[in-house]
Amino acid sequence: MKDQAEAMLARGLGDGRQEFGSFFLSRLFGMEVSYGAETCTVALKAEPPMFNPQGSLHGGVLATALDISMGHLLKHCFGPGATLEMKIQYLGSVRGGRVSCEASFLKKGRKLFFLQSTGRDEKGEGIAFATSTWKLL
Secondary structure, three states: OOHHHHHHHHHHHHOOEEOOOEOOHHHHHOOEEOOOEEEEEEEEHHHHHHHHOOOOOOOOHHHHHHHHHHHHHHHOOOOOEEEEEEEEEEOOOOOOEEEEEEEEEEEEEEEEEEEEEEOOOOOOOEEEEEEEEEEEE
């Protein structure tokens, strides 16, 4: 696992960019970002350095992916924003494989936006659900 953690850190440090689609945390966790018409999907491979002591993907890693999917969607469609609040419900655990989080809009305002994101394991089963409120910057 030490080799995996060192490879993740090297990937995270990468070229040092801090921009949408490529910043330290997204590179550290090996996240891939893709867009639909009004969706954003963040995908990553769950690896042992990301696991909690129980041997499953740490909820904080999943929360980060959910948050990034919603933030990137807002930026892609309207511009950069800030998370005002976020609620997460965990539905299951992941012990490996690919995880994806797909964000969409619940309601669009002039300055405030309500978004949701669903996390799924590689079988397509729901593992987490988040809702959030964002303020356009």
